[in-house]
Amino acid sequence: MTKLLEMREIVKQYPGVLALNKVSIDLYPGEVHCLVGENGAGKSTLMKVLSGAVKKDGGEIRLNGEMVEYSSPFESRALGISIIYQDFKLVPELSAAANIFLGIEIKDSIFLNKKEMNVKAAETIARLGEKLNVNLPVSKLSTAERQMVEIAKAIVGNVKIIAMDEPTAPLTSKEIKNLFEVIRKLKSGGVGIIYISHRLEEIFDIGDRVTVLRDGQLVHSAEMKAVNKNDLIRLMVGRELAEEYPRNKAVKGKEILRIENINSDKLNNISFSLNKGEVLGIAGLVGAGRSELVRAIFGADKISSGRVFINDKEIYITSPEEAIKAGIALLTEDRNLFGLFLNLSIRENISVSSLGNMLKGFFIDKQKEKSEVKKQFGQLRIKAPSIETGVEALSGGNRQKVVLARWLETNSDILIFDEPTAGIDVGVKYEIYTLINNLAEGGKGIIVISSELPELIGISDRIIVMCEGGITGTLSYEEAGQEKILELATKFSGGKHSQKVKNAG
Numbered sequence: 218m219t220k221l222l223e224m225r226e227i228v229k230q231y232p233g234v235l236a237l238n239k240v241s242i243d244l245y246p247g248e249v250h251c252l253v254g255e256n257g258a259g260k261s262t263l264m265k266v267l268s269g270a271v272k273k274d275g276g277e278i279r280l281n282g283e284m285v286e287y288s289s290p291f292e293s294r295a296l297g298i299s300i301i302y303q304d305f306k307l308v309p310e311l312s313a314a315a316n317i318f319l320g321i322e323i324k325d326s327i328f329l330n331k332k333e334m335n336v337k338a339a340e341t342i343a344r345l346g347e348k349l350n351v352n353l354p355v356s357k358l359s360t361a362e363r364q365m366v367e368i369a370k371a372i373v374g375n376v377k378i379i380a381m382d383e384p385t386a387p388l389t390s391k392e393i394k395n396l397f398e399v400i401r402k403l404k405s406g407g408v409g410i411i412y413i414s415h416r417l418e419e420i421f422d423i424g425d426r427v428t429v430l431r432d433g434q435l436v437h438s439a440e441m442k443a444v445n446k447n448d449l450i451r452l453m454v455g456r457e458l459a460e461e462y463p464r465n466k467a468v469k470g471k472e473i474l475r476i477e478n479i480n481s482d483k484l485n486n487i488s489f490s491l492n493k494g495e496v497l498g499i500a501g502l503v504g505a506g507r508s509e510l511v512r513a514i515f516g517a518d519k520i521s522s523g524r525v526f527i528n529d530k531e532i533y534i535t536s537p538e539e540a541i542k543a544g545i546a547l548l549t550e551d552r553n554l555f556g557l558f559l560n561l562s563i564r565e566n567i568s569v570s571s572l573g574n575m576l577k578g579f580f581i582d583k584q585k586e587k588s589e590v591k592k593q594f595g596q597l598r599i600k601a602p603s604i605e606t607g608v609e610a611l612s613g614g615n616r617q618k619v620v621l622a623r624w625l626e627t628n629s630d631i632l633i634f635d636e637p638t639a640g641i642d643v644g645v646k647y648e649i650y651t652l653i654n655n656l657a658e659g660g661k662g663i664i665v666i667s668s669e670l671p672e673l674i675g676i677s678d679r680i681i682v683m684c685e686g687g688i689t690g691t692l693s694y695e696e697a698g699q700e701k702i703l704e705l706a707t708k709f710s711g712g713k714h715s716q717k718v719k720n721a722g
Contacts, residue, residue, distance in 0.1 A: 219281055221246045221409040222267075222378055228275030229262055231610070233602035236262045238433045239276065244378065244409040249400065251420045251441070252413045254430035254453050255642040256614025257600040260413050261303060263430070264380045267411075268300040269293040280378075291320055297377035301367050301384050303413075303613055309356035314338035316355055317370045341369040344402075346395030360550060361388055361503055368396065372403065379403065380411040383613070385419060386639045389503045389668070397423055415642045416669075417446050429453055454644040462675025463647070465654045467494035469678070472529065473662040474631055476514065479523030483509040485687045487523070491631065491662040496653060498677030499666045500702050505683040507666045508550055511633045515547040516540045527631070541570065546629035548620050550636045550666070557608050557616060564590045564604040566619050571626040593622035598648070614645035621652065632656060633664040638672065650676050670699045684708050 222244040229237040237259045244250050252260050265271035267278070269289045277284055280296060287293050290300070307316045314331070317338045323330045338351040347365050355363055364384065371379050385393045400410060400423055414420060420427060421441060428438040429452040437444075437452050470493030479487040483506050491497050501507045512518040514525065516534040525532055527543055534540050540547070558566055567590045568575065575586045590604050597618040601611060608619055617637065624632060634653070638646045653676060657663050667673040673680060680692045682705035690705040 218245055220244065220279070221248075221281065223279040223282075224263070224267065224276065225279070226276040227263060227266055227273050227278075229259075229266060229271065230274050236433050237266070237273075240430065240433070240435050241276075242411070242428050242435075242438075244411060246377075246407040246409055247404045248425045249404060249410045249412050249423050251424035251427040252411055252430065253415075253417070253420060253427060253449060253642075255644045256612035257432075258430040258453070258642075259433040260430055261382055261612065262433075264300055264302075264382055264411070264413070267293070267298060267378075267380055270300075294320065294374075297375060299371040299374075299376045299379045301371045301379070301381045303383040303386070305363050305367055307355045307363060307366060307370075310354055312352050312354055313342075313349060313358065313362075313366045313369075314351040316366055317341060317351070317373055319370070321374055337373065338369065341373050342366075344372070345369065345392075345399055347392070359503070361392060364388060365392075368399075372399065376408060378409050378411070380413070382413045383415065384412075385414065385416065393419070415638075415646070417449055417643070420449070421446070431455060450643050453642060461643075461647070462672065463650055463654055465494075465496050465657045465676065465678060467654070467658040467660075470494045470660060473527065474514075475526040475529075477524040477526070479510075479513060479520050479525075481509070481513055481518060481520045483518070483686050484513060484520070485685075487688055489681055489688065489691070491664060493630075493660045493662055494657050495678050496657050496663045496665060496676055498673040498680040498697075499664060499683065500670065500673055500680050501683035501706050503668070504685075505706065506686040507683055508635055509686075510683070511547060511635055511664065511666065514540070515545060515633065517547070541627060541629070544630040545633065546624035546627055546631070547633045548617075548624060548635060548637060550639070557620060559609045560607070562605045562607055563594065563599065563601060563611075563619055566608050567593055567604075567622045567626060570623050574626075589626060590622075593625060597622055597652075614641040617641055617645070617649070621649070629661075631662045631664070633666075635666045636668065637665065638667070638669070646672075670702055673697075674699070674702075682706050 220243050224242050226239040226241055227237050228239055240259060240263055254260050262271060266273045269287045269292055285296060314335045318334045323334050335351055342349045342365060345365055345368060349362055349365060355366060368384060385396060412423060424441045426440055427444060429436050431453060472490050473493045474491040477488050487510060499507045509518055513520045516536045516539055525534060532543050534543060568586050572581055575582050594604050599618045600615050608616060637649055653663055665677060674697045678694055680697050681688050682690045682702055684706055689708040692701060
């Protein structure tokens, strides 16, 4: 069978970094070829070269045996290549339909045929097993809905090759199942798919072959049936991981945070507490109100009633600035949209929330700023040439480390992590779990939201479960199991409900 795609000995050099060192990968029609590796291994860079968004410095690309040269995503799309990036490439002001057909608009003579584009966009979304008002601007859509638009954008039209870079990171299990059905249909139609994911269970579910990159080099390529999960982890990180979820050994201290009867348009009578040294997990399906809850605590969303206590003292938080002053930090789910200034450097991103501590008179003490940033840069092992490197050039895992570093600089006592490991490789995940444990052992109170139930069960001391804006139960570490959590996560289906939660311990 003729190969659909061959990328031979691809080289990409950035100042101070050899991002790709003679990397080769190929793809057959109707195949899912999985590409794995730690953040910074070169996976996304290789896909940007494939798309034409990044110019290669060496090597060649062949389609159906013929060498091709192109220099833009528009040209690669014309050749039947489509990319779903880890970072959304959508225009927020345009509708979902307009984004889906961006660059391949349907026209009547010289005018756009918006009606036909809306119909075909809705049909494409329906192929994904979902419903969506395609007339809505992307800025009004949830993270999962924006991912659906990205996927629809990739599969619309006559595509032959689709590269998917972490397509399931914001999706529910139902949405992932629907996506896999679409992938299988595309395979049966002869489409070749390069699939990147840090969720290794997905690799074994959907993949035919797998290629492992590490530090910009190809280290292994094999049929899926010839490797197991431990093999892939060892190849990706270059070492054995002692355990997937290191346990928090902190002794739970006194109550640090108490929430009493919080209500809003998305939340109903929420009550819970958090102790020093505790990792408290929040579980629930998409739309359950998890992110809305922590945003309300952080002052980013307005509450209609309820009380918040820190160290047994009632406080009134109406903005994120007030939350930060009160010792609360929030690492948001969408780090690129809400967590980072992509046009600024690592140094500027890390120091921005703690500049008040770096003043020398009326001016910022640049030496102190650099010293503090370099300390976090080293401790979190951020992979970049220097602290002056632009955040936009970093991989997803290293961007997450920059957000973490910023909040660690504020020395907050309560840290809230919303999907902290989404789109992050197993090696960096382990580092983040260890960091969370270290923070807890240092007396911090930690709240973690995660859609990955094994992760939430593995790192939490307690888990509260939400459904439709209310809390439906609290589980200790010993009680927590995936079936029990899912039972509580689907307990109600007819609107908001309330249930005051008893504190465990």
